[in-house]
Amino acid sequence: MVTFSHTDQGTGAPAWDAAGLGAAPELPLDAAELAGMRFVVLAAHPDDETLGAGGLMASLAALGAQVEVVLCTAGEGSHPDSPTTTPDQLAQARLTEFAEALTALGLKDCWTFLGLPDRGLQAHTEAIATAVRESVQRLPGAPDRLAIVAPYRSDGHGDHDALGAVGAEVARQDGHALLEYPIWFWHWAVPHGGDWRQWVRFHLDEPARTAKKLAMAEHATQVQPLSPLPGDETLLDGKFLEHFSRGYEVFAWTPAQDASRRPHSSHDAEAVFDAVHNGAADPWNYAGSWYERRKRALTLAALPAESYGRGLEVGCSIGALTAALADRCRDLLAVDASGAAVRRARHLLAGRPGVQVEQRVLPGSWPDGSFDLVVVSEVGYYLSPDELAQLWDRIEASVHPGGALLLCHWRHPIAGWELDGDTVHALARQRLGWRSAGLYQERDFVVEGLAAPDRWDRA
Numbered sequence: 001m002v003t004f005s006h007t008d009q010g011t012g013a014p015a016w017d018a019a020g021l022g023a024a025p026e027l028p029l030d031a032a033e034l035a036g037m038r039f040v041v042l043a044a045h046p047d048d049e050t051l052g053a054g055g056l057m058a059s060l061a062a063l064g065a066q067v068e069v070v071l072c073t074a075g076e077g078s079h080p081d082s083p084t085t086t087p088d089q090l091a092q093a094r095l096t097e098f099a100e101a102l103t104a105l106g107l108k109d110c111w112t113f114l115g116l117p118d119r120g121l122q123a124h125t126e127a128i129a130t131a132v133r134e135s136v137q138r139l140p141g142a143p144d145r146l147a148i149v150a151p152y153r154s155d156g157h158g159d160h161d162a163l164g165a166v167g168a169e170v171a172r173q174d175g176h177a178l179l180e181y182p183i184w185f186w187h188w189a190v191p192h193g194g195d196w197r198q199w200v201r202f203h204l205d206e207p208a209r210t211a212k213k214l215a216m217a218e219h220a221t222q223v224q225p226l227s228p229l230p231g232d233e234t235l236l237d238g239k240f241l242e243h244f245s246r247g248y249e250v251f252a253w254t255p256a257q258d259a260s261r262r263p264h265s266s267h268d269a270e271a272v273f274d275a276v277h278n279g280a281a282d283p284w285n286y287a288g289s290w291y292e293r294r295k296r297a298l299t300l301a302a303l304p305a306e307s308y309g310r311g312l313e314v315g316c317s318i319g320a321l322t323a324a325l326a327d328r329c330r331d332l333l334a335v336d337a338s339g340a341a342v343r344r345a346r347h348l349l350a351g352r353p354g355v356q357v358e359q360r361v362l363p364g365s366w367p368d369g370s371f372d373l374v375v376v377s378e379v380g381y382y383l384s385p386d387e388l389a390q391l392w393d394r395i396e397a398s399v400h401p402g403g404a405l406l407l408c409h410w411r412h413p414i415a416g417w418e419l420d421g422d423t424v425h426a427l428a429r430q431r432l433g434w435r436s437a438g439l440y441q442e443r444d445f446v447v448e449g450l451a452a453p454d455r456w457d458r459a
Contacts, residue, residue, distance in 0.1 A: 002156035019191030045075035046098035052181030061106030081231035255413035315379030319345030380424035402454035
């Protein structure tokens with residue numbers, strides 16, 4: 001566990017801002033999606049919920065989403081050396097502050113108090129899990145339309161870490177989405193390294209920012225001194241609060257995963273996408289959709305070189321992107337697991353020199369030879385994690401030194417499949433360790449280039 005004190009100088013908000021925190025991608029859920037979901041927010045102590053997710057909670061309340069907050073402790077241990085206030089008195093004061101803060105966020109009476117001991121949550125994880133599931137049951141609906149909002153599992157505070165781990169495990173087992181909010185992480189961590197660059201931000205409009213500010217002011221025992229005496233000092237000073245006064249909040253985001261509906265291999269995908277392509281000539285409206293045409297143009301613009309010798313497109317569907325890639329590659333092999341898709345692509349690309357279209361189920365049926373460019377577009381999340389790891393291994397073994405891997409994926413949850421686009425990209429970076437050749441991301445999709453080590457990198 002990380003060892004730190006709130007009195008440490010810590011990492012200030014400007015350092016995170018300078019490192020690019022404000023450029024984090026947005027949470028890939030729009031207002032309509034949020035309004036139709038249910039949320040169980042977990043807080044270890046009064047004020048955790050406001051610091052980490054107060055703006056989100058105010059926004060959800062304004063949208064009419066169902067929200068229930070589970071408060072684990074009264075936070076009676078925040079001032080252990082106070083000469084003026086006993087733990088029981090502090091507990092009562094902080095519970096009153098918590099109720100007023102939730103009222104300011106538009107969630108009056110939408111909470112449950114577990115009465116567990118401050119700094120003792122690690123010993124009560126089973127009771128917490130039971131309470132979380134009871135809250136979920138009070139908000140009936142599909143499991144994948146509910147999100148658990150919990151402290152970040154590696155926040156560095158024992159109670160936060162324990163509660164975050166429970167929330168994450170319940171979400172994983174029961175098929176819920178998960179939003180983890182960091183608090184003390186911003187104080188003790190440093191911007192270089194870590195997973196924070198994969199996190200998302202949630203924009204706060206002016207009413208949400210105002211509600212959060214009012215809610216935070218209700219936590220007077222934490223943002224003001226209990227008295228002028230030693231032991232009663234302010235716990236959360238202005239420098240620390242700067243981390244939580246931005247126009248957005250930051251979360252580690254894990255989409256819902258429904259284990260009962262997951263295909264387990266690329267062979268499942270073969271049958272699924274044969275049915276998709278047999279059902280429509282252009283199942284994703286590649287030709288007519290401005291979204292698809294714009295995404296295709298951005299994907300092509302992300303290619304770092306003007307032209308390539310031999311290219312491989314993994315998951316070509318009916319060949320819309322293939323036709324454009326053919327202009328950038330001397331030779332291009334396009335493959336798809338669906339025989340129906342391959343027939344359509346061959347018809348579209350008939351007569352194009354240097355282009356081959358083959359039915360292959362990757363990564364198992366990997367083509368011979370090596371490549372200067374591999375494109376994996378909108379296909380990575382249709383593989384299991386093991387298959388995806390094999391795909392990266394195949395790519396690593398077959399891309400020429402200095403060659404390119406181009407990835408493009410939808411960033412929203414993919415119903416019935418285990419992975420999502422952000423996870424696919426993160427796993428590629430982790431498995432390959434290649435340097436970045438460019439990154440573009442917005443709410444709906446992410447385009448990313450990775451460069452294989454050349455002979456200078458390997459030296």
